[in-house]
Amino acid sequence: MPEDAGSYRYSAVMMGSPILLKLFQPDETLARRVFQLIKQLENLLTVNRSPSQVMAINQAAGRHAVSVSLPVYQLIKLAREASLIPGGCFNFAIGPLVKRWKIGFQGHSVPPADDIARLLPLINPRDIELDDATQSVFLRHVGMEIDLGAIAKGWIADRVQDYLRQQGVDQALINLGGNVQTLGSPPHAHRWNWRVGLQKPFASRETLIGTIDVAAMSVVTSGVYERFFLLNGHHYHHILDPATGYPLDNELLSVTVVSRRSVDGDIFTTLLYGMGIGRGCQMLQGYTDIEAVFVTRDLRVICSSRRLFDFTLTDKQYRMASD
DSSP states (O other): OBOTTSOEEEEEEETTEEEEEEESSOOHHHHHHHHHHHHHHHHHHOSSSSSOHHHHHHHTTTTOOEEOOHHHHHHHHHHHHHHTSTTSOOOTTOHHHHHHHOTTTTOOSOOOHHHHHHHGGGOOGGGEEEETTTTEEEESSTTOOOOOTTTHHHHHHHHHHHHHHHTTOOSEEEEETTEEEEESOOTTOOSSOEEEEEEOTTSOTTOEEEEEEESSOEEEEEETTSSEEEETTEEEESOBOTTTSSBOOSSEEEEEEEESSHHHHHHHHHHHHHHHHHHHHHHHTTOSSEEEEEEETTSEEEESOOSSOEEEEOOTTOEEEOO
């Protein structure tokens, strides 16, 4: 349907999230093909139902390697590399712990300590063997499970961006339930073209701390308010610490990453949450195309820098601060 700025919005519910495609020419056929592509890619990666290539790997754990398609293999290889970066909490082998906690999937209790201790040896990414020649993946131990949930949306958003470019589209926005990827800029825009809201933690999606203005960039946010439960006054969220098996507890409420590739946004939101502000900002000094916005429990907003975006604070409860 047309909007004031001459854009057209197409929406669907997929991957358990609302999906939005914004174009500047009406094209229902293209929108339908985009949603079909998202569904096809999701089916390759899901661990929530069979058959999928990732489920086939998990079901063969401890028994034999499984060959997968080149795109899935490349994503798994990228996830393994990210899982081996020291200091962060990104770990694509964390599947057994995710399933035991079930946070966001009707899980509202803390697993017994014995269960956590039993599962920790099964989440070592170094115990996942990759063979480039056969594009195969082998989980060394029975009970191991890879989980690409922390990286899948970003990867799919990038594939949608590639597809839209192939179709001759150079101005568009795709929002996969919070993973925002943009192409070009809206017509008649200035330097910062797309305006993406930064959600206020534990508030409705429409309640914002501020706005992030970007051009041809991805914006991805991960926060402790997305999936959690409260028990005896304690807040248990879905970002698990691979070292302990429990939700990671630090000064952060959310991390937003602005990057060229949405898959990098997925990886770095989790990495940076585990590292914290100081080490996270230090790490980002080595990257020219990745930046972050940190939101802290004491209501500070900290930008690693603003080379790739502009940020406008709108909530007076929060204050801008340096790291």
